Structures are given as C-alpha cells and as structure tokens.
Amino acid sequence: MITIFTIPKPFTDPHINIIQTNAIKSWVKLGVDVVLVGDDDGVDERAREFGVKHIPNVLCNEFGTPLLNSALSLVRKKFNNEYLVYVNADIILLKNFLDIFKYLNNLDQFLVVGQRYMLEIKNELEFNDDWEEEIKKDLQKNGFLNQARSALDYFVFRNKSFKNMPAFAVGRVCWDNWMIYESRRRQIHTIEVRDIITPIHQKHDTVAGINDSKNRAVNPEAQNNLKLAGGAKHIFNLDDTSHILDKDGLREKKTSWKQLEKYIQETPEILKYKNFWVIFSFGYRIFKFVVKKFLPRRFLCCPDYEIAKKFKRIYFCHIRKVGGTSLNHSFLALCGDNKKIYSRLVNSKKHYIKCGNKIFAGWSKELIEEGKYFYAFSHIPVHKLNLPPQTFIIGIIRNPIERVLSHYKMLLHFKEKKINHECMKVEGGWLGDSFSDFLDRVPRKDLLNQLYMFSENFNIDEAIINIKKCSHVFFTENYNEGIKKLSGKLKLDLKPFNERRAQNYFKPKKEDLIKLEKLLEPEIIFYNQVKEIFN
Structure with a gap:
C-alpha cells in the first residue's frame, strides 16, 4: 500500500553512513516497502543488509547527480502501491507518520509536505522496543522545530501523480518547491501536516558550493533546477499549501494577500x-x-431581535450525531420549507442567508462571533468560540456509546450507498474493514466529541463548567420533550423533525462494545454528571 523511496548519498563518509542507517532502519520499522535508488558506493550492500529493495541504473546528469524523475519512474515500474513517499535519506520517521494516511483515502490526488525537527545524532540508534520514547526525550531536550518554510524533506502522493516531473538533480534546490507549485497549479489538495507527526532531520555538514546561499546563484546544477522549475515565480513554500492537517483534522487554509499576489504574477x-x-x-x-x-x-x-425578553440571538453548539441537524431544520421551518432553506444555507457562499426578517448562519466562526443573526450553529468547540453577550446557547447531549455507533452507521451507509458526502473526504478513511478498525482510527477528539466540545483537554470538571453556561440542554433520548421545553422557553413554535437516519443493520460484536466503553470512559462520566444537572 505504501512505498517509501530515497536516493541515498554514498555510504563512504562515516557520519553520513550513521545518519542514513538510522533513517532507513526507522522506515523499516513502519512495516512498509522501502526502496533505495541509485548506484553510489554502499547503496546495494546496505539494501541487502537492511532487507529492503534496491533499484540501480538511475539516470544522472553530466555531474553524476541522480535525476529525480528517473528515480520516480523506476519506482513506479517496480511497485504498484497506491501511495508513494519520497524521503531524504537523513530523515527519521516515527510510527505516527502513518497517521496521515487515514485522511487521504478519499482524496483523488494530493501532496503532503511539512516542516521537520532538527536533532544532532552522532551514533547509530539501537532500535529496541523503547527507541521512539528515547528519541522523543532526546528531541525534547536537545532538538527543535526547524522554522524554515522552503526546505522540504518528505513528500507523500499517489502513484499516478507527478508523471510530468522535469529532470531535476536530486539534493539541489528548487525541485521541492516546484512540487508545491505544480500541485497548486493542478488544483489538487496541497497539504501541510503539523503537530501529528515527528519527522527528525539529523544534523550534518553540507557540501560547499552546492546548496549554500553564497554559491547557489552560480552553481550550474542549482541554476538548471531553477530553470526547469520555471523560474523564481514557481518557487512555492509551505505558506502556499492549500490545506492544513493537524490534531483538529484536515481543513482548508485561508489565502493571504501575500499569497494572492504571488498567484497572479502572470x-x-x-x-x-x-x-x-x-x-x-x-x-x-x-x-x-x-x-x-x-x-x-x-x-x-441584522434586525434587533428580542428572544425570551433578554436574548438577542440563538446559537446551537452542534455535536455530531445527537440530532442536531433535526434541530436546525426545526428553526429553519419557522420561515417556510425547511429543506429548501437548508439547501440555500449550505450553498450560499458564506453560509449566511436572510429569510423574511430572520437571518441564519452556519459553520462560520467569524459570523458566529459577530452575532448578527437570529439562529446560528456550528461544530466548533465552545472553547474556540467567543460568543457575544445575550446569546441563548443550546446543547444536545446523547448516550456516548449510542452516539459513536450512530456515527459509524452513518459513514457505513454513505460508503455502501456511494454517497459523496463532504465528511467522507476525511472520515471515510476511518472505516477500515471493521468497527474495531474504526475505533483504532478515529481521532480522540471525534470519538469523545461531546467531552471535547466543552474541554480541549478532555477535562471533565472544565467541561461541566462550560456546559453550565448553556441556556438550554436536553438529551437525544428525550428529543421531542426537549424540543417542547425549548419552544416554551423561546416562545417559538418549533416542530420536531427526524433528519439523517442511516439505513443499515450493523450490530457491533460484544468485544467491540467492551472496547468502545473503555475508550469512552471519561465521556460516560461526563454524560452521567450532565444528566444529574439538567434532568
């Protein structure tokens, strides 16, 4: 499924030998296909020693430097794996590197890049059971995150991508920046990954006259790479990526003025x-x-609303799979055909519409914090929002086990019926082959979403304090009764709806339910405390 390939330097220099050995052994630990490309000294021998594949006969330029397009073509001919990962041969990867792939299943094409950590390592690592914990401690004490936005060391993409790559000399400037430019030009997901992985660049001396800033301008290989890239206007960096992947998931970036200026150079x-x-x-x-x-x-x-005498607007803290979409339709129905109005809201450019004298807003942090609406909703955690005063806040809570099962059933339903829902771009990759796979893959903030919505650190006491700030909390299990009481509080004629019920017959195994209950333990405690308070 995954092929990691690299073009190592000769293994003749003692320190280069050490850091390349450390890097390659760390990749082998990931359990993926590892390929060494090239004919330099020691490459074939090290491939046999490490038990990895070796591909010789890579094309080189007149200076003897391997060409990246040749290496990529050779790897494609030998391996049909879905994902290709090019990594510089001095980069150590930890097992968390594999976490990025669960977000990529539903993307047709993409490029994943990111910054790297810097650490000086002088000896070969002992790859025992605790090696990752030991290197993390060393990194925390002696390492740092390299803030350079142009120096890139790893690239994840599909096998079918970048078939038009020019004949860049590897180990020289510009080709890595061209990768970002080409991805943006083709309008594919260009993803900067942050926080969730720990790529470690082992410090080493650079060869004088190759990539150092003083000689770069006159080095013929660097100049040729720049020419092949299309000139300086095609030298893109991490600031030019289109998406971010971090602990909060995959999301689109906002374009800055500086980036916009770069994009319209022609x-x-x-x-x-x-x-x-x-x-x-x-x-x-x-x-x-x-x-x-x-x-x-x-x-x-926005009209100056007066709601229940003392509120100016209503905000719904929409936790996934608690009946929130149904509540949204209840409010939209106050202005007519709820489904047509919801479709208008979804398709409007800023998710901000006016129906009669009522303004509705959805999903936009900026608009929600601005407060110019009658009713708004989003999946944004309350600890990331600064709601204006006099906002009537609604929360719906559900039995944690039932909520997760409902989420899984929904994704399964979308997959079985081939429904191209927006959430499947990321969440479709969580499904795996079983419910147990799903529990292993789903991020903690999504698994414990009810607790996370009220506490970034999953702290039960903090979550209780925050949920008490809600004006009205009710439970999915008593949904119709909760709507009735909400109608009374707001003096509005809210009609109950039942939207988005997944149609499948999934039943979890007993051992999976036990596993789920253990994973959900803090949220179950939170749920029971909320029931005591609001019942």
Missing part, C-alpha cells in the same frame, strides 16, 4: 506594481466606510 502588469496592494487595501477600506455610512440600514444590519 496577470496584467498593474497587479505586479509593488504598491498596488497598499493602494487597493486603502481604497477597499474607504469603500466599506462609504457603504456603511450611506446605504440604507436595512441592507446592512
């Missing part, structure tokens, strides 16, 4: 003028002021 000359963006920004601010000052207020401002 547009009319006025947009390249160095002061254009300063002038544009100033003009835009004047335009906003004029619009706010002179346009009729009804076009710009």
Whole structure:
C-alpha cells in the first residue's frame, strides 16, 4: 500500500553512513516497502543488509547527480502501491507518520509536505522496543522545530501523480518547491501536516558550493533546477499549501494577500506594481466606510431581535450525531420549507442567508462571533468560540456509546450507498474493514466529541463548567420533550423533525462494545454528571 523511496548519498563518509542507517532502519520499522535508488558506493550492500529493495541504473546528469524523475519512474515500474513517499535519506520517521494516511483515502490526488525537527545524532540508534520514547526525550531536550518554510524533506502522493516531473538533480534546490507549485497549479489538495507527526532531520555538514546561499546563484546544477522549475515565480513554500492537517483534522487554509499576489504574477502588469496592494487595501477600506455610512440600514444590519425578553440571538453548539441537524431544520421551518432553506444555507457562499426578517448562519466562526443573526450553529468547540453577550446557547447531549455507533452507521451507509458526502473526504478513511478498525482510527477528539466540545483537554470538571453556561440542554433520548421545553422557553413554535437516519443493520460484536466503553470512559462520566444537572 505504501512505498517509501530515497536516493541515498554514498555510504563512504562515516557520519553520513550513521545518519542514513538510522533513517532507513526507522522506515523499516513502519512495516512498509522501502526502496533505495541509485548506484553510489554502499547503496546495494546496505539494501541487502537492511532487507529492503534496491533499484540501480538511475539516470544522472553530466555531474553524476541522480535525476529525480528517473528515480520516480523506476519506482513506479517496480511497485504498484497506491501511495508513494519520497524521503531524504537523513530523515527519521516515527510510527505516527502513518497517521496521515487515514485522511487521504478519499482524496483523488494530493501532496503532503511539512516542516521537520532538527536533532544532532552522532551514533547509530539501537532500535529496541523503547527507541521512539528515547528519541522523543532526546528531541525534547536537545532538538527543535526547524522554522524554515522552503526546505522540504518528505513528500507523500499517489502513484499516478507527478508523471510530468522535469529532470531535476536530486539534493539541489528548487525541485521541492516546484512540487508545491505544480500541485497548486493542478488544483489538487496541497497539504501541510503539523503537530501529528515527528519527522527528525539529523544534523550534518553540507557540501560547499552546492546548496549554500553564497554559491547557489552560480552553481550550474542549482541554476538548471531553477530553470526547469520555471523560474523564481514557481518557487512555492509551505505558506502556499492549500490545506492544513493537524490534531483538529484536515481543513482548508485561508489565502493571504501575500499569497494572492504571488498567484497572479502572470496577470496584467498593474497587479505586479509593488504598491498596488497598499493602494487597493486603502481604497477597499474607504469603500466599506462609504457603504456603511450611506446605504440604507436595512441592507446592512441584522434586525434587533428580542428572544425570551433578554436574548438577542440563538446559537446551537452542534455535536455530531445527537440530532442536531433535526434541530436546525426545526428553526429553519419557522420561515417556510425547511429543506429548501437548508439547501440555500449550505450553498450560499458564506453560509449566511436572510429569510423574511430572520437571518441564519452556519459553520462560520467569524459570523458566529459577530452575532448578527437570529439562529446560528456550528461544530466548533465552545472553547474556540467567543460568543457575544445575550446569546441563548443550546446543547444536545446523547448516550456516548449510542452516539459513536450512530456515527459509524452513518459513514457505513454513505460508503455502501456511494454517497459523496463532504465528511467522507476525511472520515471515510476511518472505516477500515471493521468497527474495531474504526475505533483504532478515529481521532480522540471525534470519538469523545461531546467531552471535547466543552474541554480541549478532555477535562471533565472544565467541561461541566462550560456546559453550565448553556441556556438550554436536553438529551437525544428525550428529543421531542426537549424540543417542547425549548419552544416554551423561546416562545417559538418549533416542530420536531427526524433528519439523517442511516439505513443499515450493523450490530457491533460484544468485544467491540467492551472496547468502545473503555475508550469512552471519561465521556460516560461526563454524560452521567450532565444528566444529574439538567434532568
């Protein structure tokens, strides 16, 4: 399924021998296919020693430097694995590197890149059972995260990707930056991974005149790589990636002004003028002021709602699989056909619509914190939100075991019926081949989502304090009764709906239920305490 390949340097230098040995042995520990490409001294012997594959006869340039496109082509001919990972031969990978692949199953094409940690290692590592814990301690004490945004050491992509790669010289500048540029040009997911993996770059001396800043401008191989990349305008870095993958999952980045300027380098000359963006920004601010000052207020401002005498807006803290979509439809139905209005909200550019005299907002942190709406909802944890005063906050809580089972059934239903739901891009990869696989793959913040929504650190006491700030909390198990009481509090005619019920007949095994209950133990305690408070 996964092939890691590299083009090592000759193993003749004692320190290079040590760090390349450490790196390759760490990859072998991952249980994936490992391939050494090239004909330099010691490559064939080390491949046999480590029990990994060796591919010789890679094409080189006139200086004897291997060409990356040749190496990639050779690997493709030998291996049909779905994922290819190019890693520089001095990078140690820990088992958490494999965590990224559960987010990639439903992406047709992608490029995954990221920063690396720096650590000086002078000796060969002992790859015993505790080696990862030992190197993490050493890293915490003596290492650091390299803040460079242009130096890249690992690349994850599908086997079918980058078939048009130019003949870059490996180990020289620019080709890694071209990879990001090419991914963005083709409009595929270009993902910067943070926090969840620990790639470690072992410090070593660089060869003078190759990539050092003083000689880079005149080095013929560096200059040729720059030319093959299409010039300096194609030198993209981590700031130019389209998505972020971290402990909160995979999400799209916002484009900065600086990035936008880079992306339009080939547009009319006025947009390249160095002061254009300063002038544009100033003009835009004047335009906003004029619009706010002179346009009729009804076009710009949210009506001044009065809800239950003391509230100005309603916000629903929408935990996954507790009946939240049904609650959203109950509020939307106050203005007519709930399904049509929901479709409008989903398809609107900012998820912000007006129906009659009511404004609805969904999912947008900026709009929710701004507070200009009648009703809003999102999956954003309360500890990441700064809600305005006089907001009526709703929470729905569900039996933790039933909630996780419902989530699994929903994903299974989407997979079986081939429903192309947005959540399947990430969550489809959690399914695996069984419910037990799902429990192993689902991130903790999603498994314990009810607890996480009210405490970033899964602290039960903190979560109880935060949920007490809700104006109304009720339970999925008594949903209709909860809606009735909510209607009374808000003086609104809310009708109960039942949306998104997965149609399948999945029944978990007894041992999986035991496993699930153990994993959910802190959330079960939280749930029982909430029941005591709000019942």
